[in-house]
Amino acid sequence: MKISIIGAGMMGSALAFPGRENGNEVCLIGTPLDTDIIKACRSTGRHPKFERNFPSGVKYFQFEEWEEAVSGSDFIICGVSSFGVDWFLNEVLSHSASDLPVLSVTKGLIDLDDGTLISYPEYWANSLAQKSIKRDICAIGGPCTSYELVFHDHTEVAFCGNSMQTLKMMKQALATDYYHVSLTEDVLGLESAVALKNGYALGIALTIGLCERENGEDCGLHYNSQAGAFYQSAREMKKLLRLQNATEDCECMGLGDLYVTVYGGRTRLIGILLGRGLSYDEAVRELNGVTLESLVVAKRVARAIKRRADKGDVDINDFPMLMHIDGLLCGEVDAQLPWDKFTF
Amino acid sequence: MKISIIGAGMMGSALAFPGRENGNEVCLIGTPLDTDIIKACRSTGRHPKFERNFPSGVKYFQFEEWEEAVSGSDFIICGVSSFGVDWFLNEVLSHSASDLPVLSVTKGLIDLDDGTLISYPEYWANSLAQKSIKRDICAIGGPCTSYELVFHDHTEVAFCGNSMQTLKMMKQALATDYYHVSLTEDVLGLESAVALKNGYALGIALTIGLCERENGEDCGLHYNSQAGAFYQSAREMKKLLRLQNATEDCECMGLGDLYVTVYGGRTRLIGILLGRGLSYDEAVRELNGVTLESLVVAKRVARAIKRRADKGDVDINDFPMLMHIDGLLCGEVDAQLPWDKFTF
Numbered sequence: 001m002k003i004s005i006i007g008a009g010m011m012g013s014a015l016a017f018p019g020r021e022n023g024n025e026v027c028l029i030g031t032p033l034d035t036d037i038i039k040a041c042r043s044t045g046r047h048p049k050f051e052r053n054f055p056s057g058v059k060y061f062q063f064e065e066w067e068e069a070v071s072g073s074d075f076i077i078c079g080v081s082s083f084g085v086d087w088f089l090n091e092v093l094s095h096s097a098s099d100l101p102v103l104s105v106t107k108g109l110i111d112l113d114d115g116t117l118i119s120y121p122e123y124w125a126n127s128l129a130q131k132s133i134k135r136d137i138c139a140i141g142g143p144c145t146s147y148e149l150v151f152h153d154h155t156e157v158a159f160c161g162n163s164m165q166t167l168k169m170m171k172q173a174l175a176t177d178y179y180h181v182s183l184t185e186d187v188l189g190l191e192s193a194v195a196l197k198n199g200y201a202l203g204i205a206l207t208i209g210l211c212e213r214e215n216g217e218d219c220g221l222h223y224n225s226q227a228g229a230f231y232q233s234a235r236e237m238k239k240l241l242r243l244q245n246a247t248e249d250c251e252c253m254g255l256g257d258l259y260v261t262v263y264g265g266r267t268r269l270i271g272i273l274l275g276r277g278l279s280y281d282e283a284v285r286e287l288n289g290v291t292l293e294s295l296v297v298a299k300r301v302a303r304a305i306k307r308r309a310d311k312g313d314v315d316i317n318d319f320p321m322l323m324h325i326d327g328l329l330c331g332e333v334d335a336q337l338p339w340d341k342f343t344f
Numbered sequence: 345m346k347i348s349i350i351g352a353g354m355m356g357s358a359l360a361f362p363g364r365e366n367g368n369e370v371c372l373i374g375t376p377l378d379t380d381i382i383k384a385c386r387s388t389g390r391h392p393k394f395e396r397n398f399p400s401g402v403k404y405f406q407f408e409e410w411e412e413a414v415s416g417s418d419f420i421i422c423g424v425s426s427f428g429v430d431w432f433l434n435e436v437l438s439h440s441a442s443d444l445p446v447l448s449v450t451k452g453l454i455d456l457d458d459g460t461l462i463s464y465p466e467y468w469a470n471s472l473a474q475k476s477i478k479r480d481i482c483a484i485g486g487p488c489t490s491y492e493l494v495f496h497d498h499t500e501v502a503f504c505g506n507s508m509q510t511l512k513m514m515k516q517a518l519a520t521d522y523y524h525v526s527l528t529e530d531v532l533g534l535e536s537a538v539a540l541k542n543g544y545a546l547g548i549a550l551t552i553g554l555c556e557r558e559n560g561e562d563c564g565l566h567y568n569s570q571a572g573a574f575y576q577s578a579r580e581m582k583k584l585l586r587l588q589n590a591t592e593d594c595e596c597m598g599l600g601d602l603y604v605t606v607y608g609g610r611t612r613l614i615g616i617l618l619g620r621g622l623s624y625d626e627a628v629r630e631l632n633g634v635t636l637e638s639l640v641v642a643k644r645v646a647r648a649i650k651r652r653a654d655k656g657d658v659d660i661n662d663f664p665m666l667m668h669i670d671g672l673l674c675g676e677v678d679a680q681l682p683w684d685k686f687t688f
Contacts, residue, residue, distance in 0.1 A: 014417065143571030153555065154683050156572035180572070184688040211497065223607045227487030228500035228524070231600025238592055248582055249688050256575025263567045339498050343526040344593050 001025070001074040001127065002171045005267040006065035006066065006092055008034040011055075011105040012079015013047045014146035018176045019077075020055040027069045028054075029061040031080060032086070038062050050150050058099070067095070075101040075170060079135075082108035082293045085120055087172050089127055098128070098172030101166045103159065108293060111300045115307030117244065119191035121161075123169045127293040136162045138170060139187065142253045143260035149179065158182040159254050160190040189246030193254025194206050196240050199325045200233035201261035206328075206335050209275020213335075217276075232321050232342040233258060240301070241309070267294045274328060275335045295329055302326035317341075345418040345517050350410065352378040355449040356491035357391045357398075361452060362401040362520045363421075371413045372398075373405040375424060376432070380593070382406050394494050407537055414440060419514060422448035422481075426557035426637045429464055430545045433471055442472070442479040447503065450482050452637060453539040455644045459651030460589065465505075479504045480649070482514060483531065485538035486597045487604035493523065501524040502597050504534040514667015526593065533590030535613035537598025540584050543642030543669045545605035546615045550672075550679050553619020557679075561620075569681075570606070576665050576686040581661050587652070618672060619679045639673055646653045646670035661685075 002025040005012045013028060020026045022065065029072075030038040037048060041060045046053045061069040070076060076096070080088050085106060093102070108118045121137035128135045138161030149155055159165050159181055167183045175181040177275075184190055207225035234255060241251050261267055266287055273283040302322050309316040320341035329334040346369040349356045357372060360645035364370045374382040377507060379390060385404045392395045407415040414420060420440070424432050429450060437446070451462045462470075465481035465594040472479045482505030493499055503525055505511050511527045519525040528534055551569035559566075585595050605611055610631055617627040646666055660667065669676040 017506055091683040117348065130351060143568060145568055148566050148568040151559075151566065153566050153568040154551070154572060154681070155568040156575055157681065158688075178683075180683045180687050201664050207498070215495075221607070222492050222497050223604045224487060224489055224492040224497040224499040227600040227604035230500060230603045231487060231500055231596050234562045235593065238596065249448065249579065252575050252578040252582065255578045256571040259574045259603070260567045260571035263565070336500070339500065339522075339524045340502055344502070344528065 002072055003027070003072040003075060003076040003077060004029060004070045005079050006070075006088070007031050007079030007084065008037045008041070008047070009079050009081055010047070010049050010146040011144075012077055013050070015077055015079075015105070015148045015174060016054055016058050017150055018174045018179045020058050021176055022173060024173055025059075027055070027059045027061055027073070029066045029069050030063055031084060032063050033060060048148060052150050057297070057341055066092070069158075070096060070100075073100065074173065075103055078104035078106060080106055082106055082120070082296065083180065085123070089124055091133065093124055093128060094131070094133070097315065098133050101138065101170065101290050102135075103138045103140060103170050107141075108193055108297045109192060109253070109300060111304035111307070115304045116194065116313065117301065117304050119188050121187050121191065136166075139168060139191055141190040141250075141257070143256040143263060145260060152178045153247055154178050155182065156180045156182070156256065158190055160187040162187070162305040182253075184247065184250060186247045186250050188244050188268045189250035190242065192241055192246055193237070193250045194257050195297045196237050197254050197258040197302060198262055198267060198294035199301060199322060200237060201264070202274075202298060203233060203259055203293065203321050203337065204229040204258075204262045204323050205268045205271020206275040207267075209272040209277075210335055210337070211275075211278050212272070216341060228339065228342065229321070229337065230258070235342075236319050236321050240305070260296075266292055270295070277335065280329055280331050298325055299329055308311050346416050347371070347421060347517060348417040348418060348451050349423050349647070350414075350432070351403035351420040351428065352385070352391070353377050353423050353425060354391070354393050354404045354490040355488075356421055356587055357394070358493045359421055359423070359518065360398055360402050360450070360517050361494055361669040362523045364402050365520055366517060369403075370401070370516055371403045371405055371415050371417070373410045374407055376407050379406060387566060389395050389501070394491060396494050400638065406575030410522050411439070414444075418517065419445040419447055422446055422450060424450055426450055426452035426464070426640065429467070433468055437468055437472060437479065438475070438477070442477050445482065445514065446479075447482045447484060447514050451485075451538055452463060452641045453536060453644060455651070456666055457656070459648045459655065461536065461645065463532050465531050465535065482511060483535055483553055483592075485534040485601065485660070486526075487600040489604060496522045498522050498524065500524045500526070500600065500678045502528050503646045504531040506531070526597075528591065528594060530591045532588050532593050533561060533585065533594035534597060536585055536588040536590055537581070537594045539641045540581050540645060541598050541602035541605055542611060542638035542668060544581060545608070545611050545644060546618075546638065546642060547665050547669050548606045548680065549612045549615020550619040550681065551620075552612075553616040554679055555619075556616070557620050572686065573665070574602070574682065579686075580663050584649070587658065605638075612635055614639070621679065624673055624675050637639075642669055643673055644671060
């Protein structure tokens, strides 16, 4: 098969590995923000963020060549970040055949005015429908750090979409003996599970920083508080996913993803900094001003839940951790968690 | 209030801290196996396994003095390991007032001939009922490492029992600003959640050893596989807890407990050793031949599920991780997880 990956971020680029290892033709196409990355891939055969070369035969393209590069593809992988969602809609989805399947790695949710949370596949499909284009977008979710996938660590993820036939084709192309793929038609459930975990991963990471604040930065890792925060995160995610009509399998994918994200990169780091006592602005400055996608989605979810609570759909008291994260990101509260609110 | 802790293991002993800090009279009473520990506590004011002294005023007793020591107590804390369950039944429960409340830290489940899994509180109550003694036993469950509790880390646990009034009394005695206590009448649910996590914590730890086997012992920690195993553990625990009619809050306590146990002591260590490729016997030898309670309960649960599958109550294919752990502990299979069986 032929697979075209649009967006040379780490997750999309990592999928070039199983794709190419399976013998497929793989094209990695940068967005206009990826010109340096694509140059580096062309000259070194390696993505600047990875510690292994791409499998031989992967082809690299700058965005201006995208339409020729995509031509003849069996499907596209959308590798943009959530900040590129509208760009991808306008530049790629609106200018490619509507029957060309798309598999997206973009994580996040959009909160509508009435507090409903929708997935990016739904957002794209709705936007295209307004132009009388019918197009379904598939997505990937589950615990998968890109660099560990490149390392061939055993990884469990799920592909979601409306057409099981399309999903099976994508699984055929990408699954390997280390990349294990489940399939589900529960798009909103899977996308919600993987988006919701972000705020909660921050909450768990807060306890690490709080422990350092309490006991000194050389106190080592303690786990009671992380686990207590994990317990509460699981409780809140369960309720939120019920609102999203998620299947249990998707909920479990979200829990696995929560686990891997606590140990991941910047969400963990910012949680630790906030836990130590830095303000939100100070913490972001430490991360060189990079706005974290994970925090954007946490804020959107909090906003949606508050709106739903105003309407009487949910009880805000069911979400003390989410509300705490929201208050923290707005600079309103200290990092220390409201532990007594987690008891039943 | 007056609290008597019977059994000077780490978890029971740790509860002396919040108990005494709340101004209660606290007696720590060893079992016949604890004579050296009680001597050490008396002479040093510190439990040999902890890095902090007990709060001043805690009293220590050898078992021969237990009846005088217990006299006047508002409740007893049972701090024996699961190997002491019958000893506690015969020596303490059968020789103390049946209206003297008991709060047990003993973790585990018992599998009956028909594959039903019951809690120790239920086992004790049933055994006493056969002697026409009516006595309800309460228990504690949730993510709580004893040494971190002693360190005053924020900790979330639940007390379970048949009488909310009794539970409230125990919470009043023990809850502090760092020890946060939920209450539930779902005894089987809570006890099942905290017992079931043991085999699964081993499964997750296996992936750490397997990664070392694959990449060398200095490969550092990778998280995709741990998270993939966590995802599958959550799926299986959810189904097992449904069999036990557990509430969702208890399920979440179990997930938090699973999280803390992966990072705990010997279950993690034995999982890593098995993952590296040691046989079960070799791994146990490395741990100085100590039989792990956690493995005993994992085997009992596997045995119960196989029996229920034979009867047609459950589908054995829903529990590939549990069956794998069972096979591994019986020396039948290599540690490598059946990753493809975890997909849906």
